[in-house]
Amino acid sequence: xxxxxxxxxxxxxxxxxxxxxxxxxxxxxxxxxxxxxxxxxxxxxxxxxxxxxxxxxxxxxxxxxxxxxxxxxxxxxxxxxxxxxxxxxxxxxxxxxxxxxxxxxxxxxxxxxxxxxxxxxxxxxxxxxxxxxxxxxxxxxxxxxxxxxxxxxxxxxxxxxxxxxxxxxxxxxxxxxxxxxxxxxxxxxxxxxxxxxxxxxxxxxxxxxxxxxxxxxxxxxxxxxxxxxxxxxxxxxxxxxxxxxxxxxxxxxxxxxxxxxxxxxxxxxxxxxxxxxxxxxxxxxxxxxxxxxxxxxxxxxxxxxxxxxxxxxxxxxxxxxxxxxxxxxxxxxxxxxxxxxxxxxxxxxxxxxxxxxxxxxxxxxxxxxxxxxxxxxxxxxxxxxxxxxxxxxxxxxxxxxxxxxxxxxxxxxxxxxxxxxxxxxxxxxxxxxxxxxxxxxxxxxxxxxxxxxxxxxxxxxxxxxxxxxxxxxxxxxxxxxxxxxxxxxxxxxxxxxxxxxxxxxxxxxxxxxxxxxxxxxxxxxxxxxxxxxxxxxxxxxxxxxxxxxxxxxxxxxxxxxxxxxxxxxxxxxxxxxxxxxxxxxxxxxxxxxxxxxxxxxxxxxxxxxxxxxxxxxxxxxxxxxxxxxxxxxxxxxxxxxxxxxxxxxxxxxxxxxxxxxxxxxxxxxxxxxxxxxxxxxxxxxxxxxxxxxxxxxxxxxxxxxxxxxxxxxxxxxxxxxxxxxxxxxxxxxxxx
Amino acid sequence: xxxxxxxxxxxxxxxxxxxxxxxxxxxxxxxxxxxxxxxxxxxxxxxxxxxxxxxxxxxxxxxxxxxxxxxxxxxxxxxxxxxxxxxxxxxxxxxxxxxxxxxxxxxxxxxxxxxxxxxxxxxxxxxxxxxxxxxxxxxxxxxxxxxxxxxxxxxxxxxxxxxxxxxxxxxxxxxxxxxxxxxxxxxxxxxxxxxxxxxxxxxxxxxxxxxxxxxxxxxxxxxxxxxxxxxxxx
Numbered sequence: 001x002x003x004x005x006x007x008x009x010x011x012x013x014x015x016x017x018x019x020x021x022x023x024x025x026x027x028x029x030x031x032x033x034x035x036x037x038x039x040x041x042x043x044x045x046x047x048x049x050x051x052x053x054x055x056x057x058x059x060x061x062x063x064x065x066x067x068x069x070x071x072x073x074x075x076x077x078x079x080x081x082x083x084x085x086x087x088x089x090x091x092x093x094x095x096x097x098x099x100x101x102x103x104x105x106x107x108x109x110x111x112x113x114x115x116x117x118x119x120x121x122x123x124x125x126x127x128x129x130x131x132x133x134x135x136x137x138x139x140x141x142x143x144x145x146x147x148x149x150x151x152x153x154x155x156x157x158x159x160x161x162x163x164x165x166x167x168x169x170x171x172x173x174x175x176x177x178x179x180x181x182x183x184x185x186x187x188x189x190x191x192x193x194x195x196x197x198x199x200x201x202x203x204x205x206x207x208x209x210x211x212x213x214x215x216x217x218x219x220x221x222x223x224x225x226x227x228x229x230x231x232x233x234x235x236x237x238x239x240x241x242x243x244x245x246x247x248x249x250x251x252x253x254x255x256x257x258x259x260x261x262x263x264x265x266x267x268x269x270x271x272x273x274x275x276x277x278x279x280x281x282x283x284x285x286x287x288x289x290x291x292x293x294x295x296x297x298x299x300x301x302x303x304x305x306x307x308x309x310x311x312x313x314x315x316x317x318x319x320x321x322x323x324x325x326x327x328x329x330x331x332x333x334x335x336x337x338x339x340x341x342x343x344x345x346x347x348x349x350x351x352x353x354x355x356x357x358x359x360x361x362x363x364x365x366x367x368x369x370x371x372x373x374x375x376x377x378x379x380x381x382x383x384x385x386x387x388x389x390x391x392x393x394x395x396x397x398x399x400x401x402x403x404x405x406x407x408x409x410x411x412x413x414x415x416x417x418x419x420x421x422x423x424x425x426x427x428x429x430x431x432x433x434x435x436x437x438x439x440x441x442x443x444x445x446x447x448x449x450x451x452x453x454x455x456x457x458x459x460x461x462x463x464x465x466x467x468x469x470x471x472x473x474x475x476x477x478x479x480x481x482x483x484x485x486x487x488x489x490x491x492x493x494x495x496x497x498x499x500x501x502x503x504x505x506x507x508x509x510x511x512x513x514x515x516x517x518x519x520x521x522x523x524x525x526x527x528x529x530x531x532x533x534x535x536x537x538x539x540x541x542x543x544x545x546x547x548x549x550x551x552x553x554x555x556x557x558x559x560x561x562x563x564x565x566x567x568x569x570x571x572x573x574x575x576x577x578x579x580x581x582x583x584x585x586x587x588x589x590x591x592x593x594x595x596x597x598x599x600x601x602x603x604x605x606x607x608x609x610x611x612x613x614x615x616x617x618x619x620x621x622x623x624x625x626x627x628x629x630x631x632x633x634x635x636x637x638x639x640x641x642x643x644x645x646x647x648x649x650x651x652x653x654x655x656x657x658x659x660x661x662x663x664x665x666x667x668x669x670x671x672x673x674x675x676x677x678x679x680x681x682x683x684x685x686x687x688x689x690x691x692x693x694x695x696x697x698x699x700x701x702x703x704x705x706x707x708x709x710x711x712x713x714x715x716x717x718x719x720x721x722x723x724x725x726x727x728x729x730x731x732x733x734x735x736x
Numbered sequence: 737x738x739x740x741x742x743x744x745x746x747x748x749x750x751x752x753x754x755x756x757x758x759x760x761x762x763x764x765x766x767x768x769x770x771x772x773x774x775x776x777x778x779x780x781x782x783x784x785x786x787x788x789x790x791x792x793x794x795x796x797x798x799x800x801x802x803x804x805x806x807x808x809x810x811x812x813x814x815x816x817x818x819x820x821x822x823x824x825x826x827x828x829x830x831x832x833x834x835x836x837x838x839x840x841x842x843x844x845x846x847x848x849x850x851x852x853x854x855x856x857x858x859x860x861x862x863x864x865x866x867x868x869x870x871x872x873x874x875x876x877x878x879x880x881x882x883x884x885x886x887x888x889x890x891x892x893x894x895x896x897x898x899x900x901x902x903x904x905x906x907x908x909x910x911x912x913x914x915x916x917x918x919x920x921x922x923x924x925x926x927x928x929x930x931x932x933x934x935x936x937x938x939x940x941x942x943x944x945x946x947x948x949x950x951x952x953x954x955x956x957x958x959x960x961x962x963x964x965x966x967x968x969x970x
Contacts, residue, residue: 151846155877156787158748240746240790330771332745424848424877426942426949429752434949444947446755559947734845 005030012216013040019369026363034301034349034357038364041216041267041305042274045535048368051501052533055511058518059528065490066527071279072193073114073263074184075529077491079555081448082188086120089128089181089456089493089551091534095234096178100145104178105153105237106309111182112157113263113312116246119192119253120184123428124443125154127164127180128456128495128549132173134411134733139168142176144735149237150180151422156239157246160431161423162441164456168411171464174539179495181456181551185445192253194262194272196280196315196341201259203273203286203339204321206252206328207245207311208238209294214268214307241310241333248331249312255327257320264311270304272313273339277347277361284361286339287350300351315341373501375508385465387597389583395666400636400716403592405727407633407670408640410591414731422734437645438564439481439629442556451559453487455552459632460545462600465585467509469600471516471548476608476674477631478552479524483612484627484677486562486619487554492521494531494550499543501535509546510535517548523605524612526552563619566645567626567680573642573650573703574679574689575635577611579660581671587632588670603674607698611675614696618679623689626680636669638678639703643711644725651712652704658715665715680706737961738764740778742808742824744799745770749785749821752941757782760944760954763961770802780817780861780960781808783824785877785939795838795880796826805831817861817960818933822878825925825935834928834935835893836885842918846879850949851916853901853924853938854908859931860900862956864963871908872901872952874938876916881937883919883926890921901925901936 005020013036015023023031023039031039045051061069067084068076074088092107108125115122127150132139154161159182196203214235252258260280262272269291277284288303298306314335316324321337328335342348347364349357395403407413420435432451433442440455457478463470479489494517499506521528537544556562567573583589584598618624626646630638635657643650654668661667681689686702693700710718741753750767757765768775775781788799799805812818812833820828828834841847855863855870885893893899901924905914915922917937925936940953 148845155846155848155879156746156748156790158751158786238790240787240792243746243748243787421848422846424846426848426850426875426877426939427748427752429755429942429944429948431949432947446759 013037014044015040019043022369026367027359032357034304035359037301037305038270038357041270042364043368045533046266047271049533050369051371051535052496052510053370054372055514058514060518060522061527061529063491063527066529067188068191069529070531073117075491075493076118076191077529079450083445084186084188084191085183085452085553086115086118086186087181087183087493087551087553088114088530089179089495089549090114090532091495091497092178092180093175093497093534093537096146096176099234100142101149102234102236104146104149106235107178107180108150108153109237109239109242109309110265111180112159112242113265115182115184116249117192117194117261117263118184118186119190120186121250122159122182122184123430124183124441124454125159125161125180126454126456126551127161128458129164129166130172130177130547131168132170133168139173140735146176146178147419147422147734153237153239155424157243158427160425160427162425162431162443163435163454166416166419167460169460169545171542171545174542175537175544177497177544177547179549181493183454183553190253192261194260194276194279196260196276196282196284198259198317199282199341199343201315201317201341202321202337203284203341204314204316204324204335205291205311205338206314206335207333208241208308209292210303210306211294211308212298212302212306215302215305235307235309237309244331244333245310245312248328248333251327252314252324255320255323257317258314258324260315262313264313266307268305268307274347274361274364276313276315278365283342283344283346283348284339285342285348285350289352290336290338292334292336300349300356304349373507374504375511376504377508378505381465384597385599389598392583392593394664397665397716400665400669401719403670404636404640404719405723407588407591407637408724408728409731411731412587413633413637415729416732417729418732418734432559433485433564439484442485442562444559449558451556451562453482453485453554453556455481456549457481458547458549460547461585461596463513463546463548466600467512467546468516469603471513472520472603472605473600473674474548474550475517475520475524475526476603478550479526480612480629482552482554483616484563484629485556486616487556488616489524489526489552489554491529492526492550492552493529494548496533497537497544497547497549498535499538506543513546513548520605524609561620561622563624563627565626565628565642567642567706568646569648569707570683571625571680571706572683572686573652573706574681574686575676575701575703576614576679576693576698577676578673579657579699579701581634581661581667581673583667583671586634586670586672588634588666601673608675610696611677611698614693614698615677615679618689618692623685624679624681628678630673630676630678634670634672640711640724642678643721644728646706647721648706649708649710649712649721650704650706653714655714656701737779738766738777739780739782740766740768740775741782741784742768742804743770744788744802746788746790747784747786749941753782753784756941756944756953756957761957761961768804770804773803773807775807775811781811783818783820783827784941785822785824788823788827796823796830799827800831809833812933815930815932819862820935821939821941822937825937826880828933828935833933834926835889836883836926838880839882839884840880841882847916848877849916850875851938852904852906854904856899856902857897859897860927860934861932861960861963862934863900863959865959866955869908871904871906872955873950874940874953875942875949876938878937881917883923885920893926896929898926898929899923900927900934
């Protein structure tokens with residue numbers, strides 16, 4: 001059966017005429033309908049990375065601890081004791097724009113499957129979320145739905161949600177971002193890969209039945225206007241079934257004869273079969289008639305492209321099949337033998353006796369077209385970045401208190417407690433530092449004295465105003481947050497959320513951000529071990545703020561040598577790192593002056609590296625007991641956050657910092673800078689901390705002492721901690 | 737002493753229940769699968785939390801029909817100590833082993849937090865070594881934890897000394913503000929008439945080590961060991 005190709009038919013699979021011509025040339029014939037659907041899915045940006053692949057090559061991906069880099073379901077990093085931490089972040093943006101609860105829920109489900117497919121026990125979840133401002137009802141609905149979906153799925157699975165980040169900006173109005181990260185633990189020798197092998201081995205599909213949900217999901221994740229294109233494409237999650245699948249799969253991986261495992265995510269059966277065959281350099285033949293269905297009358301095309309959730313593909317020897325089936329029966333899950341591994345390299349799909357697709361696996365993967373485009377920066381953004389900010393009126397001394405309270409209540413800074421309280425963070429009894437108590441979540445590793453620290457981050461305004469520098473910041477800030485707990489950052493995962501790469505200014509952002517991230521990852525010794533790309537985040541003609549979300553995992557060798565954010569009464573606060581801040585790209589400039597302008601803070605990666613390693617060593621030797629980086633809102637907001645956490649005041653002198661900022665109060669108090677951390681130490685150790693900083697070549701200035709019930713400043717009137725706390729806690733409400 | 741942890745499809749607190757006994761109490765513990773039909777050589781049972789069968793019909797409503805529940809009921813009738821935690825509490829009320837029901841939190845959302853409960857009765861094996869009035873800091877994590885009984889049932893519970901834990905502030909004082917889910921009369925946990933079956937919404941099995949936020953849950957678990965009340969090993 002061949003197909004007369006029409007523009008409509010191509011639109012259906014999101015392929016261009018020239019891509020179609022390429023397929024015909026590769027095959028030497030017209031593709032069948034099923035083949036065309038499979039090509040559409042595999043050659044989508046979501047699966048094929050056709051716009052991003054050449055750029056991703058810039059990322060450093062190796063290191064002494066890297067056990068598995070990009071290319072598998074998730075990356076893996078050695079943490080000693082024969083254990084590895086497996087992690088990845090992935091987007092579920094387009095579905096969440098249409099059906100926020102199920103979109104976010106299935107996003108969590110997908111990333112969790114990626115982790116246990118590797119043989120790892122998932123131990124922590126994080127989420128990086130972006131929405132339009134909450135004064136719009138639609139955004140409230142999306143926000144409430146996404147938060148509900150994350151909790152609904154993660155809580156049921158019994159995996160703690162321990163952290164993440166949330167950010168609001170008008171540019172996310174039509175395209176919210178939902179990036180879910182999962183971290184798992186596995187013994188080195190139990191890491192499983194999605195590489196089919198053993199001619200004659202069986203291909204088994206386990207878990208949920210296959211339905212018509214999510215057909216073309218991968219394809220439509222790669223086009224604009226999600227609200228229009230995604231109707232009827234969103235999958236519905238069943239966390240209960242995923243929990244059974246998780247337990248059954250981890251049990252099944254103990255069987256000798258299980259040679260590969262691959263979850264069914266984007267592009268369903270198509271992608272998982274092609275990936276397994278292609279990675280193993282073998283062929284796979286399956287019969288769609290043997291796939292259990294949840295509805296009747298499904299065509300081979302629909303079965304191959306369904307994105308029904310909670311399914312897994314397992315390659316197993318014939319001898320081990322009975323043992324495998326027994327495990328799934330015990331968990332009341334069915335296991336269908338749907339095909340075999342073959343030696344001809346072809347992915348052959350049968351529908352009963354009839355061959356409906358027969359294409360070498362490599363054509364779907366290796367031959368996926370790659371586009372290297374020309375990036376040109378938008379003139380409007382150049383103008384915004386180059387805007388002279390010296391005409392911005394400085395703050396009066398008596399306005400500082402009110403400005404601080406205003407920033408504390410603003411949506412990008414205020415407390416995330418209303419969100420995190422709906423996520424179970426105590427289950428699995430590993431959570432050492434709850435979500436709001438430190439710059440990164442700290443989760444212990446049972447059976448060792450170790451803990452891992454995890455954080456997601458990205459300041460998209462920085463990336464918007466300067467994608468190269470902003471990309472560096474995203475990596476540096478996530479790593480800095482991890483360092484502030486005392487953990488050594490080991491590696492990172494990222495989710496590249498951008499607009500259309502087909503527009504020169506969109507491609508420019510993607511390209512420059514990736515280059516910046518790659519440089520920072522190299523400089524900070526955190527290789528990229530996994531990730532995902534989500535392009536075409538546009539509605540109407542408006543793209544999102546470029547958002548390369550970074551997730552960093554770090555290691556604390558001795559869990560007792562760690563720091564939170566709250567300083568104890570009587571401790572001395574010291575600012576480590578640069579004192580000069582800028583209003584450029586700052587939260588202050590946006591909230592108070594309504595300006596998105598200026599250049600983001602300068603970032604010297606060597607200084608950044610030194611500041612982070614200093615902070616870690618100070619925590620490691622017990623000199624520093626609390627640490628907090630200064631990010632959105634600058635120095636005063638960071639100080640306020642620490643004091644709110646400890647429910648005590650402090651007496652603080654900012655004169656020296658004021659001098660470093662040309663006497664400008666706004667820059668001193670609310671300007672932003674990279675490579676800056678406020679640490680707390682005991683009065684007796686303050687000199688030692690400053691001395692060690694000097695030895696490391698890191699500037700250090702004593703800010704003041706914790707005590708009393710207000711933030712007492714030399715440059716402004718005092719603010720009561722209870723007032724700050726009330727404002728900070730009042731900012732966010734989660735609708736439902 | 738040997739504990740058994742009953743595991744249903746969708747249980748997710750089983751890991752913590754097992755670890756709290758193994759690492760926290762350093763006592764013996766074994767998993768019991770819901771398809772089993774007998775409980776052998778266990779001195780006390782923990783029914784852990786989770787979302788059994790997805791809680792799709794009503795929390796705990798389907799798990800009560802699992803094959804193991806007959807043996808659990810028999811264990812209870814023999815006087816064996818049983819602690820139902822969170823979803824385990826919901827299952828025990830659905831099974832009729834404990835009075836009352838658990839409804840959606842008054843806020844209608846899932847809530848995860850650390851709260852305080854006051855021990856109200858020391859007549860159960862899980863509170864036998866604790867003085868009434870003792871305040872314990874424990875985590876909660878539930879969406880359906882609002883304990884509901886009728887007024888007459890409440891009077892009966894009071895009269896029979898069946899209220900085991902109440903939500904309070906850190907000083908042991910009751911206020912509505914410290915009732916995290918809107919439970920009737922601030923009730924966090926109850927027991928059956930005999931006192932050997934206890935259910936509560938907070939999670940003692942997640943509070944067995946100061947490193948993970950607290951270890952006061954151990955007091956509940958250790959009580960059944962120290963009290964030496966169990967004489968029911970089959």
